[in-house]
Amino acid sequence: MATSLDATAASGSAPAMSHRKVLEALSGLLLGMFVSMLASTVVSSSLPxxxxxxEGNQAAYTWVVTATLLTTAISTPVWGKLADLxxxxLLIQIAIVIFVLATAAAGFSQDTTTLIAFRAIQGLGAGGLAALSQVIMADIISPRERGRYMGLFGAVLAVATVGGPLLGGVITDTWxxxxxxxxxxxxAVLALIILQRTLHIPARARRKVHIDYVGIVLxxxxxSxxxxxITIAGDSFEWWSLQSALMVxxxxxxxxxxxxxxxxxxEPLxxxxxxxNRTFSLAVIASIATGIAMFGASVYLSQYMQLARGATPTEAGLMTIPMIAGLLLASVGVGALITRTGKWKPFLIVGAVSLIAGASLLSTIHYDTNFVLxxxxxxxxxxxxxxxMQNLVLIVQNTSNPNEIGVASSGVTFxxxxxxxxxVSVMGAALASSVTSLVADRTKEISAAIAGLGDSGTxxxxxxxxxxxxxxxxxxxTVRVIFEDIYAQGxxxxxxxxVPFAIxxxxxxxxxxxxxxxxxxxSERIAASEADLATVSVSEGMDTLGASASPETDAPTTPITTRTRGDQR
Known part of the structure; x- marks a missing residue:
């Protein structure tokens, strides 16, 4: 069946793109993703x-990150649905414009509320870039070949994640x-120009559009x-309270x-x-843990470096390079191996085990833990x-209905x-609660350290x-060491x-x-399914025609000839 489908696709759609053509088509996508990641990560090292x-508190710190992630999560399935319609x-170009303009506007913020608002708008564009890049890749590259190109996205992600904090630290310390x-x-301007010139997607049939607005609101x-x-319970009101009951x-x-x-x-969102689809359901569960590890680590490791180890923003960017090196090597290397061997499951299992090990070990760090460890x-x-991360999307695309690639891909990303x-919200709430509790437990020690400073202690x-x-x-x-220990523990x-999510x-x-x-x-799968449908329709039509036609008209056909010979005998 697979051979016939391949043959049908080959005859019913455009020939497969060469490696060079694929790279040209992906260049704008890669740059667009680089813009998205750079704009996000360049701020991470300077966020403290x-x-x-x-003059923001820990809750504001958490919400500056959470606002972007929240609107990214909510908008991702919306963009995925729009991609099917x-x-x-054009959609990915719009997403880049929204993202970058909101990012630039955030630079003029005078308080945390304004910053959080613009970061929320920024997330709308980020959702589009996350969903559409995966969908467009599926349009032009087969799942078997997509592994090595997924590696390129991983490499861009890694470069932006390494370069962003470093660049952000230097900019913060300098300007x-x-x-x-x-x-x-x-x-962003360069990405828009390259996308316009190099990205050519197979045309899709026009159809009437129905947007699930009620679903979006709900x-x-x-x-939200x-x-x-999660963010304000335990601070503004008790966890077990009327307000909690109403919100939950x-x-x-x-x-x-x-x-x-x-x-x-x-047309549901x-x-x-x-x-x-069992693959989709299980990939969703796995993706949740990946998201917690990826976003939680990027947010709170930077805070650890600066608040627990006394690093500057530039130094904090340098100190997170080992994590990005792991991401880069694994993403590119495993992507190439999947393409070469066609096997994906062993790599995902090893990745999940590595995720458990990394999260578990990071829960043991202190302010003076050997940095090599x-x-x-x-x-x-x-x-x-x-x-x-990328390979969970890959295996979902491999088994999904080709007409639902947009919503399936964006579903996993969502x-x-x-x-x-x-x-990030739960970790931020836990951190804020832990720091508050530790400060209360060490009040006497902090007061003694401040008293020893004399007039400067005020x-x-x-x-x-x-x-x-x-x-x-x-x-x-004397005070710094206490607070470095408090933040490191928190x-x-x-x-x-x-850890439990990684398990x-x-x-x-x-x-x-x-x-x-x-x-x-x-595109080839859609063409193949349409060709198969057309073949079935023609076959059924011929059968109907043969059953309803008169003997005189159908005299030469095999069934009648056979019956005639039987009668003659």
């Missing part, structure tokens, strides 16, 4: 400085943190209420209504029929993310972003009592949250059906 300057090339938000603008409501509750109840009600609407919608832990976590959003006490994240590196040594404990990811990957990767692109 930004929040301190804007509209011009994909100030606001310039971090403007650095992506020239790259999904946004459910996720849940994350807001509202989130559950919105989620139930969302399911009901999706079951009845003409996330077709629940996708969950009938911290580097090994980060490398393991990065390698786990590199082996699982749950990865959702996992990252919830993970300014230090005022900074610590303001509720904002302190500039730990600038504190006097951040390391927050990594424990990722769940391993279990899910083990049970994913080990189906071979097809060598057909999405």
């Amino acid at each position: 400085v930004i929040i301190h300057d804007l 509209f011009n994909r090339k 100030g943190w606001r310039w971090n938000f403007f650095v992506a603008l020239p790259f 999904l946004a409501s459910a996720v 209420l849940l994350l807001i509750w 109840g509202g989130a559950l009600l919105a989620a139930i209504l969302f399911v009901i609407v999706e079951l009845r919608a003409r 996330i077709p629940l029929t996708l969950f009938r 911290v580097s090994v832990y980060m490398f393991l976590l990065g390698a786990g993310v590199g082996m699982t 749950f990865r972003s959702l996992g990252g959003t919830i993970g 300014a230090v006490a005022a900074q610590l009592q303001s509720g904002t994240i302190p500039a730990v590196a600038s504190l006097p040594d 951040i390391s404990h927050s990594f424990l949250i990722a 769940a990811s391993l279990i899910a990957i083990i049970f994913i059906p080990n189906k071979p990767l097809t060598r057909m692109t999405t």
Whole structure:
């Protein structure tokens, strides 16, 4: 059957693109993803400085990250659905424009509320880039060949994730943190030009469009209420309180209504029929853990380097290189191996094990842990993310209906972003609670250290009592050591949250059906299915014609000839 499909596709669609043509088509996509990642990561190393300057607390720190992840998660399935309905090339260009303009606007923020708002708009564009890049790749590259090109995306991700914090640190230390938000603008303009010139996607048949607006609102409501509750419960009100009951109840009600609407919608935002596909369902579970590890580590490792080890923004960027090296080597190397061997499951299992090991070991770090050990832990976590992140999308695309590639790809990306959003929120809430508790436990020790500073202790006490994240590196040594220990314990404990999810990811990957990767692109699969349908229709039409036609008309046909010979005998 596979041979006939390949033959049909070959005859019914454009010939397969050469490696050079594929690279040309992907150049704009790769640059667009680079712009997205650079604009996101360039801020990560300077975020402690930004929040301190804007007089924000730990909750604000968490929400500056969570706002982007939240809108990315919510908008990803929307973009995926639009990709199945509209011009994909135009959509990804729109996504780049939204992302970069919102990023630049964030550079003018005067308080954390404004910064969070622009970061939320930024996430709308990021969702488009995350979903559409995967969908467009499926249009032009078969799953079997996609492994090595997925490696290129992993390499771009790694370069941006390494270069972003380094560049952000240098910019912050040299010109100030606001310039971090403007650095992506020239790259975005170049990406738009290259996309226009090099990306050529096979035309798709026009059809009437139906957007699930009610589903969008309900999904946004459910996720937002849940994350807001996680962030402010235990601080603004008790975990077990009327406010908690109302917020959790509202989130559950919105989620139930969302399911009901999706079951009845003409073109649902996330077709629940996708969950009938065992590969999709298990990949979603695995993607949640990957999202928690990827986003949680990138956010809180930078905070660990600056608040627990006294690093500058530039030094913090350099110190996270081991994690990115693991991600880069695993993503590129495993992508090439999948293409060469056609086997994917062993690599995903190894990636999940590496994810568990990295998260578990990072939960043991202290402010004075040997940095060589911290580097090994980060490398393991990065390698786990590199082996699982893109390849989970790959195996879903391999088994999904080619007409639902957009929603299937964005569905996995959505749950990865959702996992990252919830993970960052929960880790941030745990960190804030842990730091508050540790500070309360060591009040006498902190007071004694401040008292020993004499007159200068008044300014230090005022900074610590303001509720904002302190500039730990600038504190006097006697006070700094205490707070480095407090933040190190808080951040390391927050990594424990990722461990059970990583274990769940391993279990899910083990049970994913080990189906071979097809060598057909999405466009070829659609052409093949249409050709098969046409063949079946013609065959059925001929059978109907033969059954209803008169004997005189059909005298030469085989059945009548056979019967005639039988009568003559």
